[in-house]
Amino acid sequence: MAGPTRFAFGLVAALACISGGNSATGQQAMLEWPARLRADLARVAALEWRLREAAGNSCPAQISDAGLAIDDRRAYARRDWPLLQxxxxxxxxxxxxxxxxxxxxxxxxxxxxxxLVSIGSDPVGAIVTRRGASALAADALLDEIGAVQAGSVVAVEIRRGGVLMTLPLKPVQHCAIRLVLFTDRGVEAHSDTRNVAISTGMLAFARTDDELALAAGHEFAHVINGDRRGGGIAKRRNMEDAADEHGLRLMGCAGYDQASGLTLFERLGANDWLGFLRAPTHRSWKDRIARLRVLPAAGPCPVAKG
Known part of the structure; x- marks a missing residue:
């Protein structure tokens, strides 16, 4: 499902539009969206960490990773700040x-x-200003951690229940692919040359994290393999076949159940009896499932590029 770079602006910028809402959802839904979104952010972050682990050194770039998901109110409209608090x-x-x-x-x-109060010797506000981040404050803080040499210790000051604490954070080297959540009711996942974007609609559609891992793993594979748009149908279909296989291995190495994940394709196929959800560069849902079910259940982890 490699697609256009509609999400290159990063995680929190994509979330900034959510507060507009839909009047049809009702007042109760408007009051509940912050908690729902927070749960979605945590779910995506856990998936990102596990897929990064499974990818090992096969990604185009590496980054220092602490296994954190961060939210910041500057990603939202100012009128929503009281509700968020x-x-x-x-x-x-x-x-x-x-x-x-x-x-x-x-x-x-x-x-x-x-x-979060500070990272290293810098207050979080100073980091955001230095990086010119504004609404991308959460991304800026993750990038600050990402710039720390893997294996070295950086002091992180936090506030918990009103009490300040300084904790020694020792990031590890990880695959740098970022899993980006964007707000869209469509069941979508796509990638550019560096990151993977997944819609809130996909999170709502996926019944299990195994299903979600299959979709994200497929797009991780496109980034790892350096896939680009263009070329004929046959070339693109070969790319999609390879991403299916590599993605299935990634999710398996990440600890997700491959057979359970494949139910995502089954349910997408059941909802697409006329084929509208399938691009011509992809095999039918039925054929994709059949190909993946005959693959070996396990392989070496982390998953090597290829």
Whole structure:
């Protein structure tokens, strides 16, 4: 499903439009979206960490990774700030919304709900200003951690329950592919040369994290393989076949159930009896499932490029 670079502006910028809402959803839905979105951010961050681990050194670039997901109110319309504070406690400081199991942040003692005060010797506000981030504040803070030499320790100051704490964070080297969440009711996943974008509609459609991992793993594979748009149908179909296979291996190495993940294709096929959801560069859903089911259930991890 390699597609256009509609998401190159990054994670939080893509989320800034969510607060417009739809009057048809009702007042209750408008009050609930901050908590729902926070859960989605944590879910995507956990998937990103595991797929990065599974990819090993096969990605085009590497980055220092602490296993953190961060949210910041500057990603949202100012009129939504009071709701964000009352619903999920998001105020002037960025908040940790997810911590990868076994990752450096968890090992350092960081918890979901912690407010970030500083990284190294710099307050978070100064980092955002220095990087010219504004609405991309959360991305700027992740990039700040990403610039730390892997294996070295950086002091991170947090505020938890009003108490300031300084924790020693030791990032590890990881695949630099970022999994970007964007707001769209469509069931979509696509990639550019560096990152993968997945829609809130896909998160709602996926019944399990296994299904979500299949979609994200396929797009991770496109980035790893350096796939580009263009070329004839046969060339593009070969690219999609390779991404299917590589993505299935990635999700398996990441600890997701491959057979359970394939139910995503089954359900997409069941909802697409006229073939409208399938690009001509892709095989039918039925053929894709048949090809993947005969692959070996396991292989060497991390997954090598190829």
């Amino acid at each position: 009352s619903a999920v406690g998001l105020s002037e400081l960025p908040v940790v919304v997810g911590v990868a199991t076994g990752g450096p942040a968890e090992q350092a003692g960081v918890r979901a709900g912690d407010e």
